Amino acid sequence: MSVTEEPAGRGRFRPVMTLLGILAGLSWWGIDNVLSTVIENDRALLLVSCFAAGFFSVLLGMACVVPLRRAFAAAFVIAAAVASLLVWASFRYDTVGEFLGGRPLHALAAGCFVFLVTPFALVRALDRNPFRDYPTLFEETWSLVVRVVAAAVFTGVFWIVLWLCDRVLSLVGITAFGELLAEDWAAQMITGGVFGLSLAVVDEWRDYLSHELVLRLLRLMLPLVTAVTATLVVLLPVRGFREFGGLSPTGTLIVLAGLGVTLVTAALDEDENHEARGPWVRRAAMVMSLLLPAVAAFAAYGLWLRVAQHGWTPNRLAGALAVGALLAYGA
Structure with missing residues (x-):
């Protein structure tokens, strides 16, 4: 089959994903413009808003991969949990x-x-144990990231094209198109529908827009980031913490350690058969693995100060939780 040939049996999820995206956009518009005027209790409105955002986020991320009813169930549970936690946290303040x-x-x-949580729920919906089947969890997590990023980029490009079309039509005195795009409900519908459709198309062509490409690109950065991290670990005990550009040294170290974890994970891949083969990348991954506990320890020390x-x-x-997770990973 050539790259330009439409894969057999694919495309059946496009209408479903487009509809789900439109419903997601309309739900957000309805909450912002209708329910906000009906529901007087701010925390009830917060609950509904957070539930809708979480529900459609998880649903759109899973619907192409697992049966729709399982995606609905997982989205409902995750959205209910995150919405409840946010409302609970809001009681620490007098008002929302x-x-x-x-x-x-x-x-x-x-x-x-x-x-x-979503990748674990996705793998579980595939009748796999996410705590024992690491290769599947790894693959589905990165595939989810690629789908969402690619769909978001295409949605942004689509809006640029719509803006250009509006500019062109306005040259001949046609303003109805731009006026339609200016309506909040239309903008939300278009954004949601295009995003949902994009997710479906990206999933259909996952063999060509694979997460493996992203992993191989990330691996190219590993030697450079490892060298910078090694320099930091050597010089930081001598020169001490210094703020630069208004950024927190501890926050910078946490971000650096998080980047290191991501790059090492990309190099190791899902198993030994897929891990990086290049000697420079393999050595950089080993060195970075040794440096990560030191970076996390420096971040913990900076936070303690x-x-x-x-x-x-x-x-x-939040920084303490992040540092704890990094220390656990490094251990």
């Missing part, structure tokens, strides 16, 4: 506005929860 205002950490935590000086904050607690 204070809870959401100026604190992206809550949204980040919810996003991380959904991102971390900040806590000793200024006490605990939600951001520092």
